[in-house]
Every structure is written in C-alpha cells, then in structure tokens.
Amino acid sequence: MAQERSLRISQVGLRGIVGNGLTAAHVLDFASAFSTFLEPGGKIVVGRDPRTSSIMMREGVIAGLLAGGHDVIDLGIVSTPIIQHSIRRLDACGGISIGASHNAAEWNALKFFGPRGTYLSTSEAGELLDIYHLKKFKMAEWREIGKLHSDPDATERYLDELAQVFDIPKLARYSVLVDCTNGTSAPILSRMNERFGTRFILINEPLEGRDFAHEPSTTRKMVALQLAPLMQHVGADAGFLFDIDSDRVAFATERGQAISEEMVLVLLADDFLERGPGKLVITNVSTTALLEEIAARHGGQIVRVPVGRQSAIDALASYRPEQVAVAGEGTGAVMMPQFRFVYDGIASMLAILSMMDRREQSLAAILDGYTTYSILKGKIPLETHRIPEMLLEIEERFPDGVRNTVDGLRIDWPGRWVHVRVSQTEPLVRVICEQRGGPPRALFDQVMDLVRSYGV
Incomplete structure (x- = not known):
C-alpha cells in the first residue's frame, strides 16, 4: 500500500518517491515506451534537475532510448524550458525532462515532449501509456543502437531566444531578488547577469540534490516565508521564487508583499490582451475568476479547460496561434505565444519586469489596480x-x-x-x-x- 501511495502512473507521465514506489524498472520501461511511441531513428533530447535520484533515472532513460535506436542528446542539468527550446532548435523528434518540479527531494518524475517541444496531447499521452502497459517495445538490432551526444551550448541558445523577445539589458535597471530554491534557475540567471548585466540577487543558489533550502512550491505561503521578508532589506524592485525546474514562478512586490501565485497569469493576461493580437486566455477551472474581469477590460475571452497540461495543449490545438494571448495555470506556470507555448517561469519573470518598464509603474502599483x-x-x-x-x-x-x-x-x-x-x-x-x-x-x-x- 505504501508503494502505491508513492507512485503515480497516468497520462501526466511517471511520478513517485524514488525507492519507495518509483524504481529503475519503471524508468527503463517508460523510456522504452517513449522510444517506441516516437518516429524511429529521430534524435531525443534529455535533461535533468539536480536531485540525487535524477542521475540514476538519467541512466535508465538513456539506456531505453538508445536501445530503441534513437540518438540521445544529453543536456545535463538544465531547466525544463531549456529542454523544450532545444527540441525545436535541434530538430529532435521529442524530449524527456527528469525532475519533479515542485515536489520534495525524495520525489522524481519523467515529463514527455513531442517534436514541437510541447507537452503531449491527451491522445498522445494515452497512446504512450498504452504502450507502457502492454510492454510491446521496439528494440533495435545491435548495429542500429543509438549514439549518445551532449550539447554544452543549450543554456546560451536559450538566452539567445529570450533576448529576441525581451530587451534584457534594459531590464538591468531593476534590482531583482530571486529565490532559486537550489534549482535550475540559478545557473541560468547567473549567466544572464554575466552576459547582459542584469541585477538578479540570487539566494538559495547552490544546486542541491538532497536538502533543498525549503519546500520547492511556488505559493504565496512560501513567498511569505522565504522571499518577502528580505525585499525591503535589500532594496529590490521585485522578487521572484522558482520551483526546481524553473517552469513555475511566484513573486513579491517591492513593499515586501507576498502575492498569490494566481496573479502571475493575471498580470500576463492583462499585458498580452492589451497589446494583442490574441484575445483568448486559456486556463483551467481552478484558476482565479479575476481573469474574467481582466478579459472584459480588453474585449477578450477566457477559455476554461480541465486541470492538466494535456488539456491546455488540446485547447491550443483548436485555435490559430495569433488568436491566443496567453495560456497558463494558477500555479505560476504560464505559456506565451512567442515561445510556442512553453511553460517558462524565467520568461514570465522577464515579461512582468517588461510590463513594469512599459507602464512605468512599480509592481505594487500595477497590482493596486486590480479588484481584490x-x-x-x-x-x-x-x-x-x-x-x-x-x-x-x-x-x-x-x-x-x-x-x-x-x-x-x-x-x-x-x-x-x-x-x-x-x-x-x-x-x-x-x-x-x-x-x-x-x-x-x-x-x-x-x-x-x-x-x-x-x-x-
């Protein structure tokens, strides 16, 4: 019974407590299923978070993919958004992120992406799950086993893409306190400081596999405990807190106010609906009703779907890209059309800072304009x-x-x-x-x- 409680196998993928539910056998079988699911012979991008168990899972993932005849490009320790960007850049047929995002250190997970770098749709995830349960995996002959490669430039190329959308040097006017939660945002933002002269003040920066500085959840409660009390002390203009794989973010104002994670999507919906051209905001039924007020302000519309990233991907497929302003969840995970709808906490942070710059308002002043x-x-x-x-x-x-x-x-x-x-x-x-x-x-x-x- 304890094992069942600590292992979840569903259309979302594989997630569990390592050694007490999630085992190497699960990892190898899921990697073999994904290899079978994808077109034969294509490249597959793999990356991991710094959890100690991610090294073990990496070995199983790579073994399963190579045995299926796929070349594997290992990015090492990187954020999930970097994996998604790299899939498109390298013309890969898919990718796997090894990491449990907002869960505690004993947890780990596999997340799967298609050739566009987006999460699998509901039908695709269902097909992958069927292959996993049937255990009918396609294995290559010894002459056709895949090759393992690395890509040390993945973070630089990701920053290149961010710089095409955001005027990052201009945002260096802001002093920004960032709680990295010992996760993948730390090396990215450290490099951004070096390359663009930004002023990100990083706390809980060292990568850590066992003992995170605190629970890695992007919630108002965690911001209030870890980030908000420091804001006025360091004189920061804004503060942000990331989960381990950097696809979610929460924030605090310059006044030291801890803000609900729901407001990340609200801010970006307000900004993107105002600037157009898209007038649709895709979100789930658990997200704040303030979005309806924001949409009405700009002549937009809220499309509500079931909770889960497959549902958001299904909904995105129903509209032309230019129709959608933004998509996301009330967890601090938001997708922007410029990045073909990749959940990206760092891009969300840059978008909020850019909104402050365009409006010439502080973060607290912008938030004061919304209904409570x-x-x-x-x-x-x-x-x-x-x-x-x-x-x-x-x-x-x-x-x-x-x-x-x-x-x-x-x-x-x-x-x-x-x-x-x-x-x-x-x-x-x-x-x-x-x-x-x-x-x-x-x-x-x-x-x-x-x-x-x-x-x-």
Missing part, C-alpha cells in the same frame, strides 16, 4: 473508491450554485466559487475556494471537512 479576490487552497491525502459519492454529497449540500463537472466538481455563485478534484500527480484531493473581497473561510472549511470525512 481571495483564494484558499487545500489538499487532503485521500485514496478512496468513494470519490463519486463524495462529489455527489457536495453537490447535494450546495444545490443553489451553478455546477461544472468538466474536472471533478466546481460550484459557482455570484462572486465566489469552490472546486474539488482529484490530483493527477499525487494521491490527493484538492479543494480551491475563491471569493471577491475577503477570504471565503466558512465555505472552504465546510468543504474541507466534508472531504476529510471520506478518509475515515
């Missing part, structure tokens, strides 16, 4: 076959709201909503509740207590 929404987020460890029964009881308890069952259950009332769903990546039920104005504490506590009752 208060959001509460909870998670309850729960593995039960009674999930449908639980959702039905919640629905019956609140019959006066508007129901949405696209992903779990969301119930809306004027000015507030609650969403209950099963996590795709962890054995948890998540409860998110938001209200215009002050926190919806009574509603949140009521739903949390009901969910907990199903764990007895």
Whole structure:
C-alpha cells in the first residue's frame, strides 16, 4: 500500500518517491515506451534537475532510448524550458525532462515532449501509456543502437531566444531578488547577469540534490516565508521564487508583499490582451475568476479547460496561434505565444519586469489596480473508491450554485466559487475556494471537512 501511495502512473507521465514506489524498472520501461511511441531513428533530447535520484533515472532513460535506436542528446542539468527550446532548435523528434518540479527531494518524475517541444496531447499521452502497459517495445538490432551526444551550448541558445523577445539589458535597471530554491534557475540567471548585466540577487543558489533550502512550491505561503521578508532589506524592485525546474514562478512586490501565485497569469493576461493580437486566455477551472474581469477590460475571452497540461495543449490545438494571448495555470506556470507555448517561469519573470518598464509603474502599483479576490487552497491525502459519492454529497449540500463537472466538481455563485478534484500527480484531493473581497473561510472549511470525512 505504501508503494502505491508513492507512485503515480497516468497520462501526466511517471511520478513517485524514488525507492519507495518509483524504481529503475519503471524508468527503463517508460523510456522504452517513449522510444517506441516516437518516429524511429529521430534524435531525443534529455535533461535533468539536480536531485540525487535524477542521475540514476538519467541512466535508465538513456539506456531505453538508445536501445530503441534513437540518438540521445544529453543536456545535463538544465531547466525544463531549456529542454523544450532545444527540441525545436535541434530538430529532435521529442524530449524527456527528469525532475519533479515542485515536489520534495525524495520525489522524481519523467515529463514527455513531442517534436514541437510541447507537452503531449491527451491522445498522445494515452497512446504512450498504452504502450507502457502492454510492454510491446521496439528494440533495435545491435548495429542500429543509438549514439549518445551532449550539447554544452543549450543554456546560451536559450538566452539567445529570450533576448529576441525581451530587451534584457534594459531590464538591468531593476534590482531583482530571486529565490532559486537550489534549482535550475540559478545557473541560468547567473549567466544572464554575466552576459547582459542584469541585477538578479540570487539566494538559495547552490544546486542541491538532497536538502533543498525549503519546500520547492511556488505559493504565496512560501513567498511569505522565504522571499518577502528580505525585499525591503535589500532594496529590490521585485522578487521572484522558482520551483526546481524553473517552469513555475511566484513573486513579491517591492513593499515586501507576498502575492498569490494566481496573479502571475493575471498580470500576463492583462499585458498580452492589451497589446494583442490574441484575445483568448486559456486556463483551467481552478484558476482565479479575476481573469474574467481582466478579459472584459480588453474585449477578450477566457477559455476554461480541465486541470492538466494535456488539456491546455488540446485547447491550443483548436485555435490559430495569433488568436491566443496567453495560456497558463494558477500555479505560476504560464505559456506565451512567442515561445510556442512553453511553460517558462524565467520568461514570465522577464515579461512582468517588461510590463513594469512599459507602464512605468512599480509592481505594487500595477497590482493596486486590480479588484481584490481571495483564494484558499487545500489538499487532503485521500485514496478512496468513494470519490463519486463524495462529489455527489457536495453537490447535494450546495444545490443553489451553478455546477461544472468538466474536472471533478466546481460550484459557482455570484462572486465566489469552490472546486474539488482529484490530483493527477499525487494521491490527493484538492479543494480551491475563491471569493471577491475577503477570504471565503466558512465555505472552504465546510468543504474541507466534508472531504476529510471520506478518509475515515
């Protein structure tokens, strides 16, 4: 039972606690499945985060891909966005990121990308999962086994692409405090300081595989604990906190205010909708309702999909690139059209700094212009076959709201909503509740207590 709780195999991919659920055998089989899934003979890009277990997983991934006849380009320790950029640059047929993002050090995961450098669609992820479970892997003859290569210039080429979109030297006017959480943002931002003269003040900078300085989650709570208290002390104009693989970011203002991670997408939606041409914002049903106000301000539209990156990729495929202003989640993960919709925390940080520069406003002043929404987020460890029964009881308890069952259950009332769903990546039920104005504490506590009752 302990092993089941610490291993998740789903359309999202493979994620678990290493040695207590996730094993080398899982890694090798998933790599072999991905090799079989892709077109034969193409190059595959691989990169990893600094977790100690990522070295073991790298060996299994590379072995499975080489045995399937694919050449492998190993980028070493890099951010997930660098892997995605490199897939397109190197004309690879796909890529694998080894890293568990916002999870604690004992966790690890495999994330899979197609030839465009984007996450797999729902149908593609389903096909990969079928191959994994059937264990019908294509193996190359000994003469056709792939070759292993490296690409030491991946970070420089990534910075080249960022510099094509952002005036990075101009942003050097800002003093920016960055909590790297011992992850992959540190070498990138250190190099950006050297190359462009930016003034990123890095804390928790050393790469670490076992003992992160703190939990690597991009939440307001973590910003309040680790980043916000230092802002005024160092005189920073803005502060940002990254997860381990740098695809998510959270932030604090120059006043030392810890801001909800939901506001990363809000800020960028406001900026990109204002500047056009895209008028659509793709997000999930767990993300702040403030987005609807922002969209109305610019004549835009919010497209809400189920939680999960496959759902966002599916939605993006339904529209022309120029129709979409931005896409993202309330976790601090945002995709921009300039980068063909790669979740990228560092690009999001540069976009926010550029927004401050264009508007000639401080970060706090920009945020002061938005309606106050208060959001509460909870998670309850729960593995039960009674999930449908639980959702039905919640629905019956609140019959006066508007129901949405696209992903779990969301119930809306004027000015507030609650969403209950099963996590795709962890054995948890998540409860998110938001209200215009002050926190919806009574509603949140009521739903949390009901969910907990199903764990007895």
